[in-house]
Amino acid sequence: MNLPCPTVEQLERALSVARALREAGRDDDQLGWALECLHHRCADLEALLVLVDRYLRFGMPEHELAQMRRLADRLREHGAGGARGDCREGDLGL
Numbered sequence: 751m752n753l754p755c756p757t758v759e760q761l762e763r764a765l766s767v768a769r770a771l772r773e774a775g776r777d778d779d780q781l782g783w784a785l786e787c788l789h790h791r792c793a794d795l796e797a798l799l800v801l802v803d804r805y806l807r808f809g810m811p812e813h814e815l816a817q818m819r820r821l822a823d824r825l826r827e828h829g830a831g832g833a834r835g836d837c838r839e840g841d842l843g844l
Contacts, residue, residue, distance in 0.1 A: 791828045
């Protein structure tokens, strides 16, 4: 199924509702937690994509290469099977 992506406003609203569910202790199915976790993971992937694109176009100074490595390490830690309380645990197998 090919669904359109939410607008920025729709995503902000969904994240707000997800946060409210978690804070109220009503996130029984962990949907709010999953949405927030995936949102953070996507943000890191997008940041990594920007660095990779810059590297492919222009090469990369050492400090930017180190930043790329840190992002890749963080993405490995994100893992879809991370602990419920911490979105940054697990293994992506990158």
